[in-house]
Amino acid sequence: MELRAEFTTEPFRGEGEPPEHAVRAREAAVKAGLTVDFGPLGTTASGDSDALLDALPAIARAALDGGATRFTLQLSAGDGPPVVEPAPQLARLIREVEAQLGSPLADLDRAGKQRAVRLLEERGAFALRKAVVTIASALGVTRFTVYNYLNREH
CATH class of the missing domain: 1.10.10 (Arc Repressor Mutant, subunit A)
Incomplete structure (x- = not known):
């Protein structure tokens, strides 16, 4: 089964380079072989459920070791986000x-x-x-x- 993890690390920084905690979390996800979409407000990592679940402790530890004061995680099963009918x-x-x-x-x-x-x-x-x-x-x-x-x- 495919899983998707959406996570944010805080504190946020508005301008300039991404904070060390966000970079370290991304690197841990990449090292685990996950597909990663990295950005200033959050990161999405996806892959096989076993690979993703096994990688989560390393991702969280990397963020905290990099100075994160909060690590927020949302997990979703399946291939994509739900379909939403637009106004x-x-x-x-x-x-x-x-x-x-x-x-x-x-x-x-x-x-x-x-x-x-x-x-x-x-x-x-x-x-x-x-x-x-x-x-x-x-x-x-x-x-x-x-x-x-x-x-x-x-």
Whole structure:
């Protein structure tokens, strides 16, 4: 069975390089052979359930040894996030971006998904209720990934 772990380490830092505790947690997940999506507001690691569950203590220890004061974890079973039906206005914005990019959001590569998030942000999509969850569903990624895309340099 495939598992996905979404974790955050605190304290957060707004600008500059990611904090040591976040970097160490990411390195531990990579060392365990997990697929990792790293960003300033959280990290997603996925892989076989045994590999992921075995790696969690090392990931948590690496974060704490790196100075984390809090380690928050959410585990999900299955291949992807739940499907969310968008509100009409948000659905329209998603369709517009899909038309502009020439593909359903879920079919885009990582760079395309990052561009889609930027386009949706420019159109005000994230001001709408439940936008992050809905857009994450449309992209086929986690909400942490959407936050990470939002916080990347343009």
